[in-house]
Amino acid sequence: MGLNLTMIILIPFAGTVLGSAMVFFLRDQLSENVQKILSGFAAGVMVAASVWSLLIPAIEAGAENGKWASLPVGLGFLAGIGFLLLLDIVTPHMHLGDQSEGPRRGLKKTTRLMFAVTLHNIPEGMAVGVVCASWLAENNDVGFASALILAIGIAIQNFPEGAIVSMPLRAEGMKKGKTFLLGSLSGAVEPVATVLTLLAARAVVTVLPFLQAFAAGAMIYVVIEELIPEMSQGKHTNAGTIAFALGFVLMMVLDITLG
Numbered sequence: 001m002g003l004n005l006t007m008i009i010l011i012p013f014a015g016t017v018l019g020s021a022m023v024f025f026l027r028d029q030l031s032e033n034v035q036k037i038l039s040g041f042a043a044g045v046m047v048a049a050s051v052w053s054l055l056i057p058a059i060e061a062g063a064e065n066g067k068w069a070s071l072p073v074g075l076g077f078l079a080g081i082g083f084l085l086l087l088d089i090v091t092p093h094m095h096l097g098d099q100s101e102g103p104r105r106g107l108k109k110t111t112r113l114m115f116a117v118t119l120h121n122i123p124e125g126m127a128v129g130v131v132c133a134s135w136l137a138e139n140n141d142v143g144f145a146s147a148l149i150l151a152i153g154i155a156i157q158n159f160p161e162g163a164i165v166s167m168p169l170r171a172e173g174m175k176k177g178k179t180f181l182l183g184s185l186s187g188a189v190e191p192v193a194t195v196l197t198l199l200a201a202r203a204v205v206t207v208l209p210f211l212q213a214f215a216a217g218a219m220i221y222v223v224i225e226e227l228i229p230e231m232s233q234g235k236h237t238n239a240g241t242i243a244f245a246l247g248f249v250l251m252m253v254l255d256i257t258l259g
Contacts, residue, residue: 004144008132008151009191012124015155016187019162023170023179030160030167033239036231038160040240043227044247045157046124050216052255053131053150058212061134076210080123080217087119088225117161117186120226123218124154125193130211132194133201137208145258153251158187 135147166183231240
């Protein structure tokens, strides 16, 4: 079990590392259309994961509370939204959908971009942590397959985030090795968030439904605040919408079929 758990914790981070490695294979920045497609796909994956991997299991886990089962889930969801809203306000970063936004505080654009991607990875790490906690606690039939599928889904949507950090740095003249390192480091917070959430959930198993909903709310905040604006601004936004649908369906099918 220890090896399986370590693998699940590291898989999402590996997605960011592989995305950052694109600096060794691509000469130019990702085109605007490609970024729309990748943002849309990532948004679809995150919405589906929030529903099938987090919210539905959270409601089912609290089913013994009868008509009040949805109360901790609703509170957790709102708390997750509020937590990311607070981080969004206090963290110097740029919004992917509008590069002119975000408190600058004397930081370079690429530095604020790195902060933005790092901010995205916190709720994703929390999501993996609470699902792993459910698996280890044998809570509501959440098994290894469910945790693995969520980790793979998040790794898929982490891939473009790694490239979104490393490619602009390379375009500004930074050496490939350094851009790869910085892009990879933007995802380092994810396994940390996973472990901390896992430890918290394992210590107090009764709060698992709340934490599952909390992680879902945090992920939905990222989708609404960052990914949807990125995929829907400018021309040819249909590509982002189609990619959203594909990402949503892929994650839904994987979770229902294999989870």
